[in-house]
Amino acid sequence: xxxxxxxxxxxxxxxxxxxxxxxxxxxxxxxxxxxxxxxxxxxxxxxxxxxxxxxxxxxxxxxxxxxxxxxxxxxxxxxxxxxxxxxxxxxxxxxxxxxxxxxxxxxxxxxxxxxxxxxxxxxxxxxxxxxxxxxxxxxxxxxxxxxxxxxxxxxxxxxxxxxxxxxxxxxxxxxxxxxxxxxxxxxxxxxxxxxxxxxxxxxxxxxxxxxxxxxxxxxxxxxxxxxxxxxxx
Amino acid sequence: xxxxxxxxxxxxxxxxxxxxxxxxxxxxxxxxxxxxxxxxxxxxxxxxxxxxxxxxxxxxxxxxxxxxxxxxxxxxxxxxxxxxxxxxxxxxxxxxxxxxxxxxxxxxxxxxxxxxxxxxxxxxxxxxxxxxxxxxxxxxxxxxxxxxxxxxxxxxxxxxxxxxxxxxxxxxxxxxxxxxxxxxxxxxxxxxxxxxxxxxxxxxxxxxxxxxxxxxxxxxxxxxxxxxxxxxx
Numbered sequence: 020x021x022x023x024x025x026x027x028x029x030x031x032x033x034x035x036x037x038x039x040x041x042x043x044x045x046x047x048x049x050x051x052x053x054x055x056x057x058x059x060x061x062x063x064x065x066x067x068x069x070x071x072x073x074x075x076x077x078x079x080x081x082x083x084x085x086x087x088x089x090x091x092x093x094x095x096x097x098x099x100x101x102x103x104x105x106x107x108x109x110x111x112x113x114x115x116x117x118x119x120x121x122x123x124x125x126x127x128x129x130x131x132x133x134x135x136x137x138x139x140x141x142x143x144x145x146x147x148x149x150x151x152x153x154x155x156x157x158x159x160x161x162x163x164x165x166x167x168x169x170x171x172x173x174x175x176x177x178x179x180x181x182x183x184x185x186x187x188x189x190x191x192x193x194x195x196x197x198x199x200x201x202x203x204x205x206x207x208x209x210x211x212x213x214x215x216x217x218x219x220x221x222x223x224x225x226x227x228x229x230x231x232x233x234x235x236x237x238x239x240x241x242x243x244x245x246x247x248x249x250x251x252x
Numbered sequence: 253x254x255x256x257x258x259x260x261x262x263x264x265x266x267x268x269x270x271x272x273x274x275x276x277x278x279x280x281x282x283x284x285x286x287x288x289x290x291x292x293x294x295x296x297x298x299x300x301x302x303x304x305x306x307x308x309x310x311x312x313x314x315x316x317x318x319x320x321x322x323x324x325x326x327x328x329x330x331x332x333x334x335x336x337x338x339x340x341x342x343x344x345x346x347x348x349x350x351x352x353x354x355x356x357x358x359x360x361x362x363x364x365x366x367x368x369x370x371x372x373x374x375x376x377x378x379x380x381x382x383x384x385x386x387x388x389x390x391x392x393x394x395x396x397x398x399x400x401x402x403x404x405x406x407x408x409x410x411x412x413x414x415x416x417x418x419x420x421x422x423x424x425x426x427x428x429x430x431x432x433x434x435x436x437x438x439x440x441x442x443x444x445x446x447x448x449x450x451x452x453x454x455x456x457x458x459x460x461x462x463x464x465x466x467x468x469x470x471x472x473x474x475x476x477x478x479x480x481x482x483x484x485x
Contacts, residue, residue, distance in 0.1 A: 154394060186383065
């Protein structure tokens with residue numbers, strides 16, 4: 020019955036934390052800039068939801084995730100006391116989000132799923148970020164849905180229902196796939212099918228959240244390749 | 253300097269006329285329904301621009317190309333005196349636009365261009381139509397821009413500039429590619445680069461329009477493979 024799968028991206032498909040720590044560590048070493056890069060990355064990710072919530076709750080006008088990332092970075096550079104980062108360096112660092120690396124199962128799993136289903140992103144990233152990311156990582160999307168298409172961030176209903184509308188499919192024929200129970204709970208609330216697998220090492224060591232399915236999601240898998248197997252792809 | 257290529261689809265990438273005539277002829281033969289299918293196809297395409305212009309000029313609210321196609325088909329079924337088409341048949345015929353065949357140079361040319369550029373559609377088709385079409389034809393788009401993302405039809409500026417905004421690129425770094433001089437003239441007016449090749453057999457035999465470049469477009473090629481060669485891809 021499901022005809023299309025729409026994927027959360029950060030954490031579900033790509034390893035944002037490992038990628039950013041690696042890129043920033045290499046960047047710092049090349050420029051001779053010392054900092055606690057893992058802590059910066061975790062703080063940067065910590066700013067993610069609050070920065071989107073300010074948009075979602077009307078405290079500020081629409082802004083893309085690239086803009087929110089840059090603003091959060093500016094604040095953290097000050098808080099971490101990092102010096103020596105000019106405008107070009109700040110742009111470069113913000114664009115590290117455009118080249119996050121996929122989890123090992125992502126590309127082969129998506130290639131299998133693409134043969135049987137329409138596969139798309141449904142991410143809070145903006146289209147430019149997601150297109151660059153897909154190109155860099157070799158993610159074979161049929162369609163890229165980003166927050167800027169809807170001018171809303173998940174879990175606003177406009178995102179889930181907007182993707183279904185643009186695919187011209189009823190929500191029951193679209194499966195939201197995420198490693199995050201909260202994303203799936205919102206999708207289910209709007210009638211979408213749901214697919215879950217854990218990414219136990221998405222966050223810093225000791226990650227407690229999202230280690231297991233917290234509802235009876237329609238499919239619970241180990242990773243994207245296992246999802247493909249369970250969906251007969 | 254150009255980083256992304258956005259392609260017109262109907263006529264430029266896919267052979268709508270040959271595909272629709274073939275599908276309708278086969279459909280009619282299988283159902284025992286006789287009609288002048290080539291004439292119907294040309295009349296259907298003839299309704300395309302006027303139906304979009306009613307939306308563009310505010311005579312009616314936004315409607316997707318699938319909806320416009322279906323409405324035009326309804327009228328033409330009456331005008332051509334075709335009988336025996338129930339609701340399912342009318343839906344099936346309208347969906348023939350979702351499986352148009354690519355010109356022979358399209359898939360190999362796009363595969364080459366994709367290695368070097370972001371490649372996307374910029375079509376008046378709706379996203380669902382374009383995604384299904386790409387999947388059926390094997391068109392390897394990085395992104396699909398359809399009229400329903402902007403709720404505008406080309407040549408409204410919201411389409412050309414909307415694609416540039418979503419790609420986060422200035423218009424000069426985006427090339428509109430089309431077999432239609434009018435599409436390119438509008439794109440150029442808004443600062444985009446332009447790429448042309450003719451599709452001399454897009455329309456009915458004796459096609460007069462768009463046989464040649466009518467301005468000094470930035471690139472003039474023979475087809476998509478030649479465009480790839482000229483762009484060093």
